[in-house]
Amino acid sequence: MGGKHSLGMSRRGFMTMATGGAVALAASGGQSAAQPVRSNARIVIMGAGAGGASMANRLVRRLEGAQITVIDGRAEHWYQPGFTLIGAGLRPAGYAVTKTTDWLPQGIDFIADYVTEIDPDAHRVTTRGGQRIDYDYLIVASGTVLDWDAIEGFDMALVGPEHGISAHYASPEIAELSARALDRFTDMGGVGLFGRPATELKCAGAPVKMCFLAEDMADRKGTRERAQFIFNAQTDNLFGLGVVHHRVRQFMEERDIGYRFSHVLKAIDPATKVATFATPQGDVRTDYDFINVVPPQRAAPAIREAGLSDPERWVDQGWLHVDRNTLRHMRYPNIFGLGDINGVPRGKTAASVKWHLPVVEDHLIADMQGLEGTRQFCGYTSCPLITRVGRALLVEFNFTENLHQSFPGIVSPLEELWISWAMKVFALRPT
Numbered sequence: 001m002g003g004k005h006s007l008g009m010s011r012r013g014f015m016t017m018a019t020g021g022a023v024a025l026a027a028s029g030g031q032s033a034a035q036p037v038r039s040n041a042r043i044v045i046m047g048a049g050a051g052g053a054s055m056a057n058r059l060v061r062r063l064e065g066a067q068i069t070v071i072d073g074r075a076e077h078w079y080q081p082g083f084t085l086i087g088a089g090l091r092p093a094g095y096a097v098t099k100t101t102d103w104l105p106q107g108i109d110f111i112a113d114y115v116t117e118i119d120p121d122a123h124r125v126t127t128r129g130g131q132r133i134d135y136d137y138l139i140v141a142s143g144t145v146l147d148w149d150a151i152e153g154f155d156m157a158l159v160g161p162e163h164g165i166s167a168h169y170a171s172p173e174i175a176e177l178s179a180r181a182l183d184r185f186t187d188m189g190g191v192g193l194f195g196r197p198a199t200e201l202k203c204a205g206a207p208v209k210m211c212f213l214a215e216d217m218a219d220r221k222g223t224r225e226r227a228q229f230i231f232n233a234q235t236d237n238l239f240g241l242g243v244v245h246h247r248v249r250q251f252m253e254e255r256d257i258g259y260r261f262s263h264v265l266k267a268i269d270p271a272t273k274v275a276t277f278a279t280p281q282g283d284v285r286t287d288y289d290f291i292n293v294v295p296p297q298r299a300a301p302a303i304r305e306a307g308l309s310d311p312e313r314w315v316d317q318g319w320l321h322v323d324r325n326t327l328r329h330m331r332y333p334n335i336f337g338l339g340d341i342n343g344v345p346r347g348k349t350a351a352s353v354k355w356h357l358p359v360v361e362d363h364l365i366a367d368m369q370g371l372e373g374t375r376q377f378c379g380y381t382s383c384p385l386i387t388r389v390g391r392a393l394l395v396e397f398n399f400t401e402n403l404h405q406s407f408p409g410i411v412s413p414l415e416e417l418w419i420s421w422a423m424k425v426f427a428l429r430p431t
């Protein structure tokens with residue numbers, strides 16, 4: 001690998017001294033059964049969400065003597081796949097909330113602050129509070145930033161039943177307020193608008209799930225005939241994978257859920273309850289009684305300002321410019337990306353994080369030993385696409401156009417199954 005910022009062999013040799021025969025195993029992405037690798041490397045993990053917290057735990061087990069610093073300003077750890085259930089009123093806000101520090105292992109330094117500056121040439125990050133931390137390796141795991149300001153007229157204070165506004169991506173508490181808005185809408189009826197932004201987004205299926213759950217809820221309450229549902233897709237499909245798009249369209253048609261292509265929400269007027277969508281033919285205004293707002297998503301400013309973003313793709317979003325198989329930065333080999341921050345065509349799900357982890361660990365530890373890692377990320381992405389309460393499709397895919405099947409013969413990906421729902425509701429959280 002060895003770009004201009006790669007650590008030289010002498011530094012590597014100084015930093016690591018693998019014990020026994022662990023070197024070969026570690027280089028091939030050996031499992032935690034491998035003997036710990038001795039190292040005095042300084043590793044900074046930016047973000048302690050699903051990816052950052054898991055990585056800290058793995059590295060503590062794999063390394064002996066390394067100085068691991070985790071930086072995250074959010075005291076609460078959010079289990080975000082739970083937000084869909086909270087936003088539909090199926091779980092309380094507390095379901096998704098634990099303390100960040102509960103997930104972090106002994107033997108690391110935790111800084112409760114946000115990284116505001118990265119100097120990839122000096123190998124240094126600076127926090128909002130002005131603390132400077134030097135690193136030998138940086139693991140960026142800062143997730144996505146939700147750009148609520150991009151939706152003109154939207155204000156978080158408006159979320160709830162009074163204005164018919166839902167914003168379940170925002171936080172557990174806001175998801176709970178969103179559930180109250182949905183409850184009112186499914187009591188009263190009217191027009192319900194759903195949709196997704198034009199940017200990449202975490203769990204791209206979540207806006208569709210919310211639409212399906214809302215329709216199911218009205219159906220169960222016996223108010224379905226009073227309510228109209230419209231899903232607004234940002235492009236010419238309802239899901240990025242063709243075969244899933246067709247299945248989702250089939251469900252929508254069977255259940256009389258309307259859908260519109262190339263409609264991107266740009267503004268809402270809470271006073272008149274009118275939403276404005278950008279379309280190729282110009283702006284389209286639609287009256288609503290309930291709207292589920294899912295905003296555009298981007299990389300944290302520190303990443304974009306440090307010049308670490310992909311310069312050619314997703315330029316307005318700034319995702320970390322990594323090799324899609326090794327998750328290693330294209331220009332700074334001592335920087336890795338983990339989770340949603342990565343500029344790769346798939347993989348903004350918690351399930352993908354689980355597949356990122358061994359890859360990043362392998363390449364990081366191999367590099368410390370002057371070796372090349374071998375593990376590759378295949379693009380694994382999984383979306384338990386809830387179709388109604390108690391039913392889901394377990395959609396899994398990778399960088400190819402084919403569906404991936406973890407449970408062939410047991411879980412059929414395009415069939416509405418209770419077991420797929422159970423995986424989302426009962427299995428994903430402990431995993």
Ligand SMILES: Cc1cc2nc3c(=O)[nH]c(=O)nc-3n(C[C@H](O)[C@H](O)[C@H](O)COP(=O)(O)OP(=O)(O)OC[C@H]3O[C@@H](n4cnc5c(N)ncnc54)[C@H](O)[C@@H]3O)c2cc1C
Pocket residue numbers: 046047048049050051052071072073074079080081082083084113114115116141142143144168169202203206300302338339340341348349350351352353382383384424428
């Ligand atoms: C509504 C919804 C439904 C979802 N459903 C599913 C699902 O069904 N299945 C699934 O697999 N995934 C789902 N996801 C996606 C899943 O939650 C994410 O893919 C996963 O959390 C990504 O992990 P991450 O570590 O990259 O980011 P996160 O878990 O978001 O963690 C990022 C962390 O970085 C911190 N951070 C941000 N900026 C900085 C900074 N400048 N300095 C330091 N720290 C910073 C944040 O405070 C946060 O703690 C869903 C997400 C949402 C919102």
